[in-house]
Amino acid sequence: MGVWIVLCVLLNVLLSTSNGFGGDINDWVLWSKHLQTSGYAGLPANYPPVYVHWLWVIGCFASALHISIQPDLLLRLLVNAPDMLAQLGVLWVMARLLRAVSVTDCQWHALIALAACNPAIFMDGPLWGQVDMMFCLPLVIALVVLIEGCNLIAFFSLATLALLTKFQAICVAPVVLPLLWHQRRSRALWLGLLPAAALGALLMLPYILAGSAGSMFSATYLKAASLFPVATFNGFNLWFLLGLNTRPDGIFLLDYALTPQTWQILLTPKWLGIGLCALWDLMLLISSWRRNEPSLHWRNFYLAATGFFLFLPGMHERYLLPAVVIALAAAALDMRRHGVAAVLLSFGAAANMFLVSPPSGFLLPHLVAALLLGLALVVVLQDHLARLPWQRVLSLPGWFWGAAAAVIWLSALCIHVARVMPDRHGWLDVTTMPVAVTQGWGALQVNTSVSGERLSVNKQRYEHGFGTHAPSSIRISIPPGALAFDVQVGMDDESRGHAEFILMVDDDVVWQSGAMDTGDTPRSKLIDVKGKKTLELVVDPLGSNEGDHADWLQPRFRVVEH
Template sequence: MGGPGQRPSNGQTIGNSRAGDVGQDTSSNSTSTDTTNSSDVKSQGTTGQSTDSSTPSTQNTSTSGNNGTTAGNDKSSSGGSGAARDGQHRGPGGMSGNGPGMGGPGGRSGNSSSAYATPLAIFAAVFFGAFVFIAYRFRAREWKLGESNRGLMLWTVLGAGFFLRMAIAPWISGHMDLMLFRNWAMTAADSLSGFYTNGSSDYPPFYIYILYVIGKIGSTDAFSPYMSVLLRLPNILADIVTAYMLYRLASKRVGYAISLGLAIFYVFNPAVFINSTFWGQVDSFFTMLIVGMIVLLVENRIGWSTVLFTIAVLMKPQGIIYGPVLFFELLRQRKIQPWLLAVGGAVVTTILVILPFSWGQEPLWLLDLYKGTVGEYPYASVNAYNFFALIGGNYTQDTTTLFLFSYHTWGMICIVLVTLFTWWMYIRSRKPQFAAAAALVLIAGVFTFASSMHERYLFPAAALAVLAYLYLRDRRFLWLAGGFSLTIFLNTFDIFYSSNTRDQYGIILCVTSLLNVLLFVYLVKVVWDCSKSSTMEVSPSNDPVPSELPSGQLTWGASSPGVNTTLEK
């Protein structure tokens, strides 16, 4: 049995009698192949078995039946209660049988993911082309819409984005991560408190609660055929919630028309779409937490901001990247009360989240979990198209020497330098509204120049760039939002559709990596310029939404007391 990050030998069984592929079990025999790509989901959660799903083009065998799923040499058969897999004819929700699939009448043929590659690429080309045209001709005073039907237009956009995702999700088989999430959901549903003792998972505890609910619902006869949709649903909802948060914040700063435009930008962004709906990953939920954390921090709600930050770290280890933003603001305030609120919020949240999983565990079990997860991929780049990938370091051992030091050492040096630069800019700006820009610099800098980065770690950058625009009112952040959306999409698309392997230095890798480096350099210039101003430029909105509720409590996105929000010329 392999440890975390190890690939199972041929014929090893992963899963249990309840864990097959994502979809409905069928009684018919079938044969399929499955090629898995990169991911930060590594460990199988039902038998203590771990798989290295981050290895590009790792071929697996799945034998679906009463014995679960078997990893082997790209050959699979199902018997008893096997699960439909890629290449089978399936209807919506992963069901076998007839349906209007891509393969003509009776269902789909071939790999469902590759069948949608061309339409997705065309949609992305149209989206980014429209973005460039609109951004180039952008003039705030020209964006005016009538006062009537504002709510109807907003909910039409959000509803269209939601139902489009829900309509597409059943037909996309997704990444192997969905199978791992399904197994973890079933394990959690069997015994939440015994999740880590009964199985093996490298995911921190928070998202296991979400999988527990999905496992309970998906174990019923009515919903079991739609397990793949249920697994995607939290992140599809997170896409919509994040878009709504951006709209609410924008409506108080830039007016209705631009606010609606930003909501459309996020809801139909191909980089967002491919992650939650096609891949089936959880970065959308994570990004929703980070956006909420930044907004609450700017509103001076330190305690609640710390709660969301702690939840983010307890969901994904890379949440710690955003910790310096909270630290910078606490230092800026120079008061003891915010520190007490932050420490109290972090401690209470951590205890509440980990307590149900702690029975029968070692006292430092959570620390051991994080240490194992962080050290699981000792490579310069794990399919992240960044500086190390640009110079040929994708899947190169991070102990390899690059000039004077190893890749890992250079990565740590860059993390320190990026953090110090961000701190300098935060102090220079002297305003909490700089938090979004600081978070953007941290994630973009760490992703671009640190080691062991995965392809999806840059995902929050698109939303953070929009936040930075709303708080600092510099149009260049909109260009950065579009630029990062493009590189996030290209990186995710290339890995999801298996066009890259460890040894391949392709054109998409080269171009995307170079773009990420150039975007970070441009971001540094923009942040430097914005930090020069000691006051925030904000134009008042005409929205009939008061900045304060009758109770005196701030509404979402309203500035905290004592914060300068006047327009200075």
């Protein structure tokens, strides 16, 4: 088990350094900074409390070390930490479940490996910066408790924790209801409502003290479903099959041009999807009601989570992940019945995320190739490997492997902290400094694009930067004690042209980005400005300047702190 824990942590650390994060990383930056400076009052977040509390911890961590919160590798490692711990928690749950069944060593390692190296979990977590594993862990433990009928007093607390981490945990409710009926005579189950209420109040306390509990509940639970009023959002489900990706969920399926009236709304993706999901869930509810069999309940749980993704409108590509985690737990109890489902759901969910919207800098194919190569080498060299003292290594105590995993993660954390926080050095935001500007169209905008919209490059949003239009020149006096200048550059998503970004120090060109088009990944540059006087940010239109909306993102000086 220890080897798989270390491997899982190592892969999380490695994949967190990829360039595969989407726009949500900028939400983590925005929310962490808000929590760091203003607390929970007026927080512009649409996530339930549990993960927001972790972002508050990140804000406190950054304040304690005087680190500027930026969409960098350090933040990516930190935002993924709870998800990595949740994945390790799932490994622990599966190992515990496997004790109760008879499996060979090969089967045991194969199943644990599927959870420790699961492509869907890695796609969702370290690669994209999502946090769906966080609610999957308490959800799966709650299902284990309910099905096994042991420690039932903890069920409602675990369910509350899952729901206050992400509301998608409601996807298993149709099968939970008949199991609650089967366990209705358990006094411990209903006594568990008291600690669940206390836990919910504790998690809501910061919002209550800040007077923002109502707005959080509205944004997170009441309005969240209307954030994406589409049939599907890059999810390979029923609506994607019908060619309705990102199409409105209120169109009449028999005639897209016709505004649905009266009975016709029943044949829109919204209401038809709700109806199909309700029918699917009703069949699963009746199935678990009539036969109180653990294996059947596990099957119905991951089928309920799968139906939630397949039929309901507004689904995203990663919303199949709960079904993957539930199927992994089910396979730990009965590999013969649920093993195939665990494998198919794992690779199906990963393929969905990768094929629909592959992130740039994608490392997982290289990782899979390396693992396959390693497997081939093991087969070829198995006679020689058998002579090595593998059993001694594998029999090392659990605390050793846990310490090794912790050392790997903490080492990565220290490396990333060292990169952004040299001794006695701090960062100065250039957008707060006076500048001299000339540009070809419009006026220089601070923290928005040149047309006044939110800064956005390659579909990633940024909070700080200059929005300009080529040709342009932004001249800045380098502050005393400045050591370096750091910036990211890119064409804003609203741009229709291309341009080149140029950095000049004391009238000498020190860096050129090369031609950049709309949709290109932002390019980063750190230059030495020690002892220099002036910095000039130049955008060359490279010919026509029509629609050349160019952004200087997160511009900052590294300065000596006195």
